[in-house]
Amino acid sequence: MSNNLLRITSWNLLNGRSLIDGRADAQTLKKGIDDLIAEFSPDIIGIQEVDFDQIRSGRIHQAELIAQWMGAKDFRYHPTVLGTPGDIWSAHDGESDGASYGIALISKVPVKRWHIKKLQKAPFGIPLAVPTPRGVRMRYVPDEPRVAIAAELEDGTIVSVTHLSFVPGFNVRQLRVITGWLSTLGKRVILLGDFNLPWGLAARLSGLKSLTNSNSYPSWDPKVQFDYILASSGIDGHEFKHKQGSISDHRPISAVIG
Secondary structure (H helix, E strand, O other), rough: OEOOOEEEEEOEEEHHOOOOOOOOOHHHHHHHHHHHHHHHOOOOOOOOOOOOOOOOOOEEEEHHHHHHHHOOEEEEEEEEEOOOOOOOEEEEEOOOOEEEEEEEEEEEOOEEEEEEEEEEEOOOOOEEEEEOOEEEEEEOOOOEEEEEEEEEEOOOOEEEEOOOOOOOOOOHHHHHHHHHHHHHOOOOEEEEOOOOOOOOOOHHOOOOOOOOOOEEEOOOOOOOOOOOEEEEOOOOEEEEOOOOOOOOOOOOOEEEEO
């Protein structure tokens, strides 16, 4: 972090998958992250839909590699699902190892303390219209377990990432649980992630202000704002708007704070 400015990014990675050829190996992921670093160079990045030891993405630890490429010493990956989403999976039980999928928070700024909050998932899924570069496809998607990671920085700022349910109502409940939890950790709070809430609803429902307002989904022609960087009062910043990247169906969103 330089000149007291904090550069923050949130990105739903879609496991680093190229939308051109569907590849999700280390080389494809590195190209996407290198482009992000060249374009914005975040001090902190919160990532969602990130893989660990998955065959589909080359059996790599995606969060660890991204931390290395960023030059970040502090990161925390937390799995929510064991197995492969969309195939055979189970909720992460906090003990089992093996292929998993979840969220991560990566920081070049020293982290004093890490915090984890598990969230209740919806007991059912819903049919979703999933846009692809070749058109929209409908499929039933069961909900997955959810979690929030929070990093307590040296100056007392709390930075947290999450990926909320796509089931209407449950994502609002989860958002309110997280904001209540964060208020017990500190007064300066930044919350980012994919909230699956359109039309700026996350800011209105959380009581936090939004530092970003760009549509981020789908990445090739953004129509909806699902991704947010929210902040408590007293934290000011301005948005950096990203171009279409080489990976993921979401565009990254970023803000410069300070």
